[in-house]
Amino acid sequence: DVKVTQSSRYLVKRTGEKVFLECVQDMDHENMFWYRQDPGLGLRLIYFSYDVKMKEKGDIPEGYSVSREKKERFSLILESASTNQTSMYLCASTSPSGHSYEQYFGPGTRLTVT
Amino acid sequence: GENVEQHPSTLSVQEGDSAVIKCTYSDSASNYFPWYKQELGKRPQLIIDIRSNVGEKKDQRIAVTLNKTAKHFSLHITETQPEDSAVYFCAASNPNSGGYQKVTFGTGTKLQVIP
Numbered sequence: 478d479v480k481v482t483q484s485s486r487y488l489v490k491r492t493g494e495k496v497f498l499e500c501v502q503d504m505d506h507e508n509m510f511w512y513r514q515d516p517g518l519g520l521r522l523i524y525f526s527y528d529v530k531m532k533e534k535g536d537i538p539e540g541y542s543v544s545r546e547k548k549e550r551f552s553l554i555l556e557s558a559s560t561n562q563t564s565m566y567l568c569a570s571t572s573p574s575g576h577s578y579e580q581y582f583g584p585g586t587r588l589t590v591t
Numbered sequence: 592g593e594n595v596e597q598h599p600s601t602l603s604v605q606e607g608d609s610a611v612i613k614c615t616y617s618d619s620a621s622n623y624f625p626w627y628k629q630e631l632g633k634r635p636q637l638i639i640d641i642r643s644n645v646g647e648k649k650d651q652r653i654a655v656t657l658n659k660t661a662k663h664f665s666l667h668i669t670e671t672q673p674e675d676s677a678v679y680f681c682a683a684s685n686p687n688s689g690g691y692q693k694v695t696f697g698t699g700t701k702l703q704v705i706p
Binding site for chain 1: 592597600623625627633634635636637640680684692693694695696697698699
C-alpha cells in the first residue's frame with residue numbers, strides 16, 4: 478500500500494518567513510509533484526521532480542523552490558512567504574514503470590500566511 | 592501548454608439519479624485522461640482513467656467516454672449514492688510533455704447526492 482506523508486497538516490506562518498513543506502513516499506517512486514489547491518482553481522502544479530536532484534517548473538512556480546536530495550523526499554520551499562500563498566498544498570508521487578499512471582497524494586498541508 | 596476546462600462546477604442530484612461531468616482539453620497530443628475523487632477532508636484518489644485508443648471504459652457504476660475529435664471526455668455516474676458526494680477532478684496528460692506522469696487538472700466539480 479503506497480503511503481505518501483506530509484510533514485504538517487496545518488501550518489501558520491508570518492509574511493516574510495521561510496517555509497519548508499516536506500513530503501515523503503515509501504514506494505520508491507521516481508516522480509514526485511507539488512500542487513496547490515484553491516477553491517475554483519483545482520489542482521495547479523508548482524514543481525515536479527523525475528529523479529534525485531532533478532526538478533522542473535510546473536504551471537505556477539513563482540515564489541517557490543524545491544529540493545530533492547533523496548529519492549523518497551521532496552521538499553517545497555517558500556523563500557519569503559506572502560499572504561497570497563495561503564492555500565492547501567498537496568504532494569503526490571508516481572512511478573513511470575508498469576501500466577498504472579496513478580498519482581498517489583499525501584494528506585495535504587493547509588498553510589496560512591498572516 | 593495543456594488547458595483543461597471542467598463543467599459544471601457544482602452538481603446536485605437526487606439519490607438514484609445519474610450524474611455527468613464534462614471536460615474539454617486543448618492539446619491534441621494528450622492521450623491519457625484520469626479522473627480523481629476527493630472526499631471532504633481527504634486526499635484525491637484515482638477512480639478511473641482512459642487512454643486515447645479507447646472510446647469508453649466502465650467500472651461498475653462509473654464510466655468515462657472520450658471523443659478525441661472534439662477533444663472532450665466525460666464521467667458518468669449511474670444510480671448515485673450519498674457516498675458519491677465529493678469533488679471530482681478530470682485531468683489530461685501529454686506523454687511528450689513530462690511523460691504520462693505529469694497531468695493537467697480541471698478545476699473540479701462538487702457533486703452533492705441528496706438522499
